Amino acid sequence: MPETAQEYVQRILGTMGDADPLKVLAKFSPEQLRKRPVPEKWSAAEIVIHLSEVEMMVGVRVRLVVGTNWISIQGFDQDAWASRYANTDLPLALDAFYALRAANLAMYRALTPEDWEHYGMHSERGKEGARRIVELCAGHDINHLRQLEGMLA
Numbered sequence: 201m202p203e204t205a206q207e208y209v210q211r212i213l214g215t216m217g218d219a220d221p222l223k224v225l226a227k228f229s230p231e232q233l234r235k236r237p238v239p240e241k242w243s244a245a246e247i248v249i250h251l252s253e254v255e256m257m258v259g260v261r262v263r264l265v266v267g268t269n270w271i272s273i274q275g276f277d278q279d280a281w282a283s284r285y286a287n288t289d290l291p292l293a294l295d296a297f298y299a300l301r302a303a304n305l306a307m308y309r310a311l312t313p314e315d316w317e318h319y320g321m322h323s324e325r326g327k328e329g330a331r332r333i334v335e336l337c338a339g340h341d342i343n344h345l346r347q348l349e350g351m352l353a
Contacts, residue, residue, distance in 0.1 A: 233290065237351060244351050246285045247344050252297035253281055258337045259304040265320040265330045266311065273320040273328060308334060 203211070216224060233245040242250065257276065264271050315330060322328045 249293040252293040255300040273322040275324040
């Protein structure tokens with residue numbers, strides 16, 4: 201049964217407890233989002249930018265595999281990409297993520313059962329099908345969302 205409006209309000213307000221709403225709203229400044237929890241871990245902003253870039257790559261990979269069965273899939277060094285994240289515009293990365301995700305989901309929903317069975321050869325992981333690429337993307341999202349939840353809690 202869907203949540204009623206009153207249940208929603210109670211649930212949302214319950215997450216705040218006795219916190220001052222103005223302090224909560226001010227908590228997540230651009231500086232806070234770019235602060236690394238420890239030097240070797242990514243900031244919340246870097247994780248969001250990373251998700252945007254991965255969304256681009258996953259969409260390309262699925263399109264390549266579906267378009268050319270058994271194509272080579274090149275891995276990438278995420279840390280080499282992350283070295284540029286400090287200069288990346290966070291709102292632009294978010295906009296790109298939302299647009300790419302919408303486009304990719306539309307494409308995935310249009311794939312035929314045969315399309316889902318196409319494979320490529322990943323340079324690091326070997327044989328990888330369209331379905332597995334999308335499954336890995338979903339798991340990757342969950343992993344990073346959990347990190348973000350922990351950082352922003």
